[in-house]
Amino acid sequence: QSVLTQPPSASGTPGQRVTISCSGSSSNIGRNYVYWYQQVPGAAPKLLIYKNSQRPSGVPDRFSGSKSGTSMSLAISGLRSEDEADYYCAAWDDRLSVVFGGGTQLTVL
Amino acid sequence: EEQLVESGGGLVQPGGSLRLSCVASGFSFDDYAMHWVRQVPGKGLEWVSGISRNSNSKGYRDSVKGRFTISRDNAQRSLHLQMNSLRGEDTALYYCVKDYGATPDDAFDVWGQGTMVTVS
Numbered sequence: 581q582s583v584l585t586q587p588p589s590a591s592g593t594p595g596q597r598v599t600i601s602c603s604g605s606s607s608n609i610g611r612n613y614v615y616w617y618q619q620v621p622g623a624a625p626k627l628l629i630y631k632n633s634q635r636p637s638g639v640p641d642r643f644s645g646s647k648s649g650t651s652m653s654l655a656i657s658g659l660r661s662e663d664e665a666d667y668y669c670a671a672w673d674d675r676l677s678v679v680f681g682g683g684t685q686l687t688v689l
Numbered sequence: 690e691e692q693l694v695e696s697g698g699g700l701v702q703p704g705g706s707l708r709l710s711c712v713a714s715g716f717s718f719d720d721y722a723m724h725w726v727r728q729v730p731g732k733g734l735e736w737v738s739g740i741s742r743n744s745n746s747k748g749y750r751d752s753v754k755g756r757f758t759i760s761r762d763n764a765q766r767s768l769h770l771q772m773n774s775l776r777g778e779d780t781a782l783y784y785c786v787k788d789y790g791a792t793p794d795d796a797f798d799v800w801g802q803g804t805m806v807t808v809s
Contacts, residue, residue: 582733613795615796615797617734617797621735624784624800624801624802624803625726625734625784625797625800626800627796627797627798630789630795630796630798631796636796650730668733669733670734670797672794675737676748676793676794677748677750678724678726678736678739679736679775680733680734680735680736681733682733683733684733687715
């Protein structure tokens with residue numbers, strides 16, 4: 581059972597906007613930066629969003645992150661077939677360890 | 690290109706030991722903290738351990754404290770994870786991961802391809 585809670589699945593059609601939520605507590609999301617990782621089947625995870633809403637170079641601006649209180653969300657606009665992947669939220673907690681969500685499998689219909 | 694290559698995984702009996710290694714290239718290894726993250730095939734991600742750039746700060750998840758030891762050799766650009774008293778629940782793909790900063794408290798921005806550990 582993961583410390584952070586995400587929906588196990590999400591879906592959308594090409595061009596649509598999809599949002600994936602993640603909830604935690606004051607000891608992790610509430611007081612620390614949050615992150616999002618994308619994992620395409622068979623590949624290693626890739627950093628998508630860091631420090632709540634920052635995008636690494638190379639990540640399209642279709643991906644955006646936000647945080648409010650003890651929850652965070654990832655929005656993907658202009659959904660594309662290559663966005664089909666597992667998405668994991670993550671946050672450091674007050675005990676200086678990283679906690680992850682259980683992952684959300686995104687299907688592009 | 691920043692790259693991490695893991696090695697040392699394999700099949701080990703419960704109670705046994707393994708030493709994972711990771712060699713870095715394409716970036717200044719001694720400028721960054723490093724981590725080990727594991728994943729049971731088909732399941733989610735789990736942080737295992739992290740170490741600061743100068744080895745002064747180390748952290749472990751509760752379930753591996755006292756059994757696993759993280760270390761690094763900046764001269765050899767390598768990261769290690771000594772795993773003792775292995776249990777079935779340690780079975781997973783172990784990723785070597787680079788931190789965005791010098792202390793182990795930021796984003797995981799470079800990932801290796803992983804090395805599989807099977808305890809059975």
